[in-house]
Amino acid sequence: MNLKELLEKRKTAITKKWFDTVVETYPSDTSRFLKKQKDPFDNPVGSTTLQGVEGMFDELLGNMDQEVITSFLDPIIRIRAVQAFSASKATGFIFFLKAIIRESIKDEIRQNQTDELLSIESRIDELGLIAFDIYMSCRETLFRIKAEEEKKRTFSAFERAGLIKEI
Amino acid sequence: MANNKQIYDKGKVVAGLVIFVFIVLSPFLYNLGKAAPAPELKLTDKAKAAKECVLPKEEMKAGHMQLLDLWREKVVREASRVYVNTEGKEFAMSLSNTCLDCHSNKADFCDRCHNYASVSPYCWDCHIDNPKEISDAK
Amino acid sequence: MQNRRDFLKIAGLSALGITGANPVLDAFAAGGHDAEESVFRILKNEKALKAEQWAMVIDTRKFESEEALEPIVEACHKLHNVPDFGDPELIEENGDCAEANKRHEIKWIWEEEYGHAFPGKAGEFVNDRIKHLPFLVLCNHCEEPPCVRVCPTKATFKREDGIVLMDFHRCIGCRFCMAACPYGSRSFNFRDPRPFIKKEDRNPEFPTRMKGVVEKCNFCAERLAVGKEPACVEASDGAIAFGDLSDPESSVRELLKSNYTIRRKQGLGTGPAVYYIV
Amino acid sequence: MADDLAKPDELLSGIGHKPPKTGWMDTPVNIRKGMYCYASNPKSVDYLGLPNARQWNPMEEDWKLPENWKQILHEGFRERLDRFRSFKVFMDICVRCGACADKCHFFIGTGDPKNMPVLRAELLRSIYRNDFTLAGKLLGKVAGAREMTFDVLKEWWYYLFQCTECRRCSVFCPYGIDTAEITIMGRELLNLIGLNIDWIATPVANCYRTGNHLGIQPHAFKDMLDFFVEDVEDITGVNVEPQYNKKGADILFITPSGDVFADPGTYTCMGYLILFHYLKEKYGFDITWSTYASEGGNFGFFTSHETMKRLNSKMYAEAKRLGVKWILGGECGHMWRVINQYMDTMNGPADFMEVPVSPITGTKFENASGTKMVHIAEFTADLIKHGKLELDPSRNDNLKVTYHDSCNPSRGMGMLDEPRYVIQNACNHFYEMPANTIRENTFCCGSGAGLNAGEDMELRMTGGLPRANAVKYVHEKHGVNMLSCVCAVDRAALPALMEYWVPEVDVVGMTELVGNALILPGEKERETDLRGEPLPGMEEEE
Amino acid sequence: MNSKYMFSLAAVIVLFLLAYIGVAGIGLYGFFGIFIPYAAAFIFAVGVVYRVVDWAQSPVPFRIPSTCGQQKSLPWIKPASFDNPACNGTVLIRMILEIVLFRSLFRNMRFHFNKGNKFSYEWEKWLWLGALAFHWAFFVVVIRHLRFFTEPVPVCIQWLESLDSFFRLEFFADFVQVGLPGVFISGIVLLAAVIYLLLRRMLIPQVNYVSLAADYFPLFLIIAIAVSGIMMRYFTKVDIVGIKEFTMGLVTFHPKIPEGVGSVFYIHIFFVSVLLAYFPFSKLMHLAGIFMSPTRNLANNSRVKRHVNPWNYPVKVHTYEEYEDDFREKMIEAGLPVEKELTTNGG
Known part of the structure; x- marks a missing residue:
């Protein structure tokens, strides 16, 4: 069995652990809520994260299709970009996967498979970079929204005409 | 405002409180003027003569239902029919033929306490209540 | 179960999931008073008849007509306070309709014709005598009773001496046992039976039943306990024998050895303990 | 959140061995950027005559509080307990069953446990127990009591301005405990020592002076409506010039000023103009706008009961001055909660007006017989029901519309079906969001109760996540591209929310859809909708 | 271990020891049997009235019902009469639904995605069920206990008793000896429900996080009450007639200590007394509070009728x-x- 097949077989366990470690970046009471609550409308954070990690794991072992990855990664990062995370914390969860994979296969892995492992790990690095891109674009969107809202509100034209007078 | 307090929505609040107080006081009111003494039990002559029941009176008072439950279990399921009490006295374990033989005055013995404590055991639905004189006194 | 107080304590403790001795609970049981340990014993009657598997042999040759069975049925039903829903007097008294009452019939022991009692054996051309012979049927006290298996509350159970017994206290009236019994030996109390037991006939020593329980023949367990044979045996004038099937010396074994006997629906594998000499 | 990024190895080995968590009382507040609004401009506070006007910054250690702030809060607390049975009862009877915990959009979105409604209320309750109950005084922390400290104050300020008073929790509470009510009281208390936010205080000051939040002066207000009149004429070829401050008009119209100054509310405003002109031409409908009462919204509601009353008084005052028969109210959320639950009590009785009767259909609005103010959705629904409007819903055929119930009309009034009826008659493609996200279960836009600022964008985005998530669901399932609403704050807040979470979906007011669909007498063939976008079937001719 | 519930548990254990030592050790029968119950009943009644009057002294200045359904507006739009009541009659029904059936808790529902992105509703009503079972069982237990305080026992109470003991426990005859007396299902439901509510409070993270020691205490206390009651009825038998003599003495103001009633009885009434006395000072006042909640007990008619704020000032x-x-x-x-x-x- 090659490494990919092995990981394929372990998919449920690995993605579950990954999901758990991601939601454990929240306060402990919240993370338990995120794990337990199944309603996607009452728990958008948890359900988005769960769908995302499963989808990304498939791509990691599959084609690494940038578009597909983005479709799974974007919703997670989009949420984390507005929650109170720093950039590294918002995106760093991608790299948890390395340790989880190593831990999961440490008993089975053979010497000649290290190359394969390394290639998967560099794919994870790639995921991390995509995550960072998404994070940045989310933050940019956020600032653009702020700026535009400000512009809309002050109604600059009227202000110039002296039609608006603030106290 | 703080100085002259008043009850707002007085009608409803007071009505609610009156109902509450009435409910709390209802047991007291219900028994107002009643002495409601504990029931006095009449013993039949036979019971008086026997002096002692299967167990001491106190234990019978509190635990007769459990004794009966034990008896029925033993008689019906294990075919054991003899009970020897701590004094060494033997009894046939039978509600019909032992208990009701002595206490053949259901209305004046069993019912008084049962009514007082509001329990309605269904023993007499099957066990004919006065084996000595076959009466259908209900 | 030697000690009542222990019994209480254990029942209480196990129900509460607490284990180990607890002085506090001792005090509970003692009702706050110090009581010396008291010991009671529960014994069997010395005269009680004992067996490993009670069985009955009915000599059908000795019953020529239905009339011959009547005293036997009456002896049983009177003794056990079995109501008679067909009694015209009682129907009148209770303002009932005879037709409706038929469905409520309760029977412990009754007469059945050959064809009904032994459906597997009733060919078209049966011995004429047998065909019209009245058969006395009752609960077979099977060795493998199907009624016991289906009872959800264990109200029906098999005693050590082979008697299949009803614990009326526990019966919840689900009637699974009636569906399971292939012999129709069980009756259900659709209504309070007492009004249909003549007052003068009531036996105060045996309980009546209440509405909603199932009942049937008990092999006169209450008589065996005091050293008496079943009422039907006593009333049969020697036509019915009763004894321990596992005892080679017993009367029933004697009869089985020397006569040809049949049992009802033997093919079902329930192991009926009532044998018929034909 | 988690203070240090745990190394994955640690995480893996540490699962199940997490350090004992701290109770909420022992977890100090951490005020974060993007999650709070700027402190108020002292000029605004001063203009309103509210206490402790000064420049201050919540991120600094010194909040420049008055010496005796604890005493002020304590006395304010007592005063409010004496004045509001709701407050007193809600302080006492919560059993912390947790039914509300996961109902709050801020908890769902931020994951901050103190955003659970029960805990937000406990922030106040803990002080209440300490100061006013025997058990709290005797048992202290065991009874859930704690002393007022600066840290607690910070917590109050931070979390009371992370509540949009949407009342979703109240729906699920077995005793109807309303966190909105508690937040209102808490904010009143904070205002007593000058802890307010600028996004509320300045609009309040503006509204007080000029009649509207933005401080649009009367002539400018008219100028802006004139622009819309011109735009409508360009699109329809009809002049829909309204009347202003007209004495003796039948009806006074009041709408939030957001509709006059900010997209996409401005298109809703054009819808009003078209509707009123249609009714005037066809049925001689006589309605006037007012520059004095030119604000329906009432940010005073987010400040204190007193401020709410001060701002709200203009509505009846203007109606009385103009001598109108009744008032028609535009699309707004909290404006309608104020009208429904507070206005008549505060500034009534409105006995100088008549019970509202639609001059067109003759319908008597019994449900407004005391307040004498009718919601435009009720009014329009009645017109449509009686067949008084010629509508061409196919003009909205390029829209697939869903409807967002605003919190206040749904949980503070119960207006659920009227706007749906109007919208479904004005457009052909309508889809509902999942049932636990609409009607009385509706999720807040995340920006209500004065939190619609720019600086707390992260808070708004997380708070609006549950709403956006449901929109995303209908967008993906039915191709919904338009989110309709009857609230000016929604129209201001939802575009930003949509742009972040579901960029393909735009936001529209109910009356804009009506304005698009309504066939004006003598109009030219319309080529675009009110936004200047080509109508369906007109794309090629562009 | 969580200190909040350990504290409450310890408090209940201390109460137990107090009563046990007080009765079995020192023999303070009069104190625990007569003084404490009278005092507790007094504190309960006066305390509740005091608290309600205290609440009532604050006015309800504004009509702020939470409207959980369509308002009554145009005649052709169907209003949600009970969720958004327009008059006092429908408010009454709303209150009854809330108080008797816990309608608000019943609203809880969840969605979840099935495979293929189809969502469906999930029954999420455990809290509702647990709370309803608990309160109703408690109510029945309280009413049933009136048999100790009335003579003759009113028919309705006897009727309730027979209904309560209707369920045939013969099913469990192999596990417990429950043949006599008849088993009251309400007591068992009460105990089960209160244990559920306790476990829920301990195990559901959000609820655990918001819970105070004051939330655990009444739960432990009620468990103790139920356990001591069940003990007396089924396991350590007490003289019922003696107890009734005693309770009748209490309600006719001729209190007399009965002979030979075990200490478990005193422990039971001590726990009940503590609960009664604790009641007015605690969150248990939600019993009265639910009647006073302005978001539920008012009609949404403030656009129709003017309501006056007594402290309205210019x-x-x-x-x-x-x-x-x-x-x-x-x-x-x-x-x-x-x-x-x-x-x-x-x-």
Whole structure:
């Protein structure tokens, strides 16, 4: 069995652990809520994260299709970009996967498979970079929204005409 | 405002409180003027003569239902029919033929306490209540 | 179960999931008073008849007509306070309709014709005598009773001496046992039976039943306990024998050895303990 | 959140061995950027005559509080307990069953446990127990009591301005405990020592002076409506010039000023103009706008009961001055909660007006017989029901519309079906969001109760996540591209929310859809909708 | 271990020891049997009245019902009469639904995605069920206990008793000896429900996080009450007639300590007394509070009827005159009508 097949077989366990470690970046009471609550409308954070990690794991072992990855990664990062995370914390969860994979296969892995492992790990690095891109674009969107809202509100034209007078 | 307090929505609040107080006081009111003494039990002559029941009176008072439950279990399921009490006295374990033989005055013995404590055991639905004189006194 | 107080304590403790001795609970049981340990014993009657598997042999040759069975049925039903829903007097008294009452019939022991009692054996051309012979049927006290298996509350159970017994206290009236019994030996109390037991006939020593329980023949367990044979045996004038099937010396074994006997629906594998000499 | 990024190895080995968590009382507040609004401009506070006007910054250690702030809060607390049975009862009877915990959009979105409604209320309750109950005084922390400290104050300020008073929790509470009510009281208390936010205080000051939040002066207000009149004429070829401050008009119209100054509310405003002109031409409908009462919204509601009353008084005052028969109210959320639950009590009785009767259909609005103010959705629904409007819903055929119930009309009034009826008659493609996200279960836009600022964008985005998530669901399932609403704050807040979470979906007011669909007498063939976008079937001719 | 519930558990254990030592050790029968119950009943009744009067002394200035359904507006739109009551009659029904059936808790529902992105509803009503079972069982247990306080026992109570013991426990005959007396299902439901509520509070993270020691204490206390009651009825038998003599003595004000009633009885009534006395000072006042909650007990009719705020006071407003004075010139210039024309000496 090659490494990919092995990981394929372990998919449920690995993605579950990954999901758990991601939601454990929240306060402990919240993370338990995120794990337990199944309603996607009452728990958008948890359900988005769960769908995302499963989808990304498939791509990691599959084609690494940038578009597909983005479709799974974007919703997670989009949420984390507005929650109170720093950039590294918002995106760093991608790299948890390395340790989880190593831990999961440490008993089975053979010497000649290290190359394969390394290639998967560099794919994870790639995921991390995509995550960072998404994070940045989310933050940019956020600032653009702020700026535009400000512009809309002050109604600059009227202000110039002296039609608006603030106290 | 703080100085002259008043009850707002007085009608409803007071009505609610009156109902509450009435409910709390209802047991007291219900028994107002009643002495409601504990029931006095009449013993039949036979019971008086026997002096002692299967167990001491106190234990019978509190635990007769459990004794009966034990008896029925033993008689019906294990075919054991003899009970020897701590004094060494033997009894046939039978509600019909032992208990009701002595206490053949259901209305004046069993019912008084049962009514007082509001329990309605269904023993007499099957066990004919006065084996000595076959009466259908209900 | 030697000690009542222990019994209480254990029942209480196990129900509460607490284990180990607890002085506090001792005090509970003692009702706050110090009581010396008291010991009671529960014994069997010395005269009680004992067996490993009670069985009955009915000599059908000795019953020529239905009339011959009547005293036997009456002896049983009177003794056990079995109501008679067909009694015209009682129907009148209770303002009932005879037709409706038929469905409520309760029977412990009754007469059945050959064809009904032994459906597997009733060919078209049966011995004429047998065909019209009245058969006395009752609960077979099977060795493998199907009624016991289906009872959800264990109200029906098999005693050590082979008697299949009803614990009326526990019966919840689900009637699974009636569906399971292939012999129709069980009756259900659709209504309070007492009004249909003549007052003068009531036996105060045996309980009546209440509405909603199932009942049937008990092999006169209450008589065996005091050293008496079943009422039907006593009333049969020697036509019915009763004894321990596992005892080679017993009367029933004697009869089985020397006569040809049949049992009802033997093919079902329930192991009926009532044998018929034909 | 988690203070240090745990190394994955640690995480893996540490699962199940997490350090004992701290109770909420022992977890100090951490005020974060993007999650709070700027402190108020002292000029605004001063203009309103509210206490402790000064420049201050919540991120600094010194909040420049008055010496005796604890005493002020304590006395304010007592005063409010004496004045509001709701407050007193809600302080006492919560059993912390947790039914509300996961109902709050801020908890769902931020994951901050103190955003659970029960805990937000406990922030106040803990002080209440300490100061006013025997058990709290005797048992202290065991009874859930704690002393007022600066840290607690910070917590109050931070979390009371992370509540949009949407009342979703109240729906699920077995005793109807309303966190909105508690937040209102808490904010009143904070205002007593000058802890307010600028996004509320300045609009309040503006509204007080000029009649509207933005401080649009009367002539400018008219100028802006004139622009819309011109735009409508360009699109329809009809002049829909309204009347202003007209004495003796039948009806006074009041709408939030957001509709006059900010997209996409401005298109809703054009819808009003078209509707009123249609009714005037066809049925001689006589309605006037007012520059004095030119604000329906009432940010005073987010400040204190007193401020709410001060701002709200203009509505009846203007109606009385103009001598109108009744008032028609535009699309707004909290404006309608104020009208429904507070206005008549505060500034009534409105006995100088008549019970509202639609001059067109003759319908008597019994449900407004005391307040004498009718919601435009009720009014329009009645017109449509009686067949008084010629509508061409196919003009909205390029829209697939869903409807967002605003919190206040749904949980503070119960207006659920009227706007749906109007919208479904004005457009052909309508889809509902999942049932636990609409009607009385509706999720807040995340920006209500004065939190619609720019600086707390992260808070708004997380708070609006549950709403956006449901929109995303209908967008993906039915191709919904338009989110309709009857609230000016929604129209201001939802575009930003949509742009972040579901960029393909735009936001529209109910009356804009009506304005698009309504066939004006003598109009030219319309080529675009009110936004200047080509109508369906007109794309090629562009 | 969580200190909050350990504290409450310890408190209940201390109460137990107090009663046990007090009765079995020192023999303070009169104190625990007569003084404490009277005092507790007094504190309960007076305390509840005091608290309600205290609440009632604050007015309800504004009508703020939470409207959980369609308002009554146009005649052809169907209103949600009970969720958004328009008159006092429907408010009453709303209150009854809330108090008797816990309607608000019943609203809880969840969605979840099935495979293929189809969502469906999930029954999420455990809290509702647990709370309903608990409160109703408690109610039945309380009513049933009136048999100790009335003579003759009213028929309705006897009827309730027979209904309560209707369920045939013979099913469990192999596990417990329950043949006699008849088993009251309410007691068992009460114990099960209160244990559920306790476990829920301990195990559901959010609820655990918001819980105080004051939330655990009544739960432990009620468990103790239920356990001691069940012990007496089924395991350590007590003299019922003696107890009734005693309780009847209490309600006829001729208290007399019965002979030979075990200490478990005193422990039971001590726990009950503590619960009664604790009641007015705690969150248990939600019993009365639910009747007083302005978001539930008011009609949504404030647009129809004017409600008066007793402390309504005049506020400083910006009048039209002040407004026109501020902007008169600009208004005239823009062609807006004004009340007063410009005077020569300027506006």
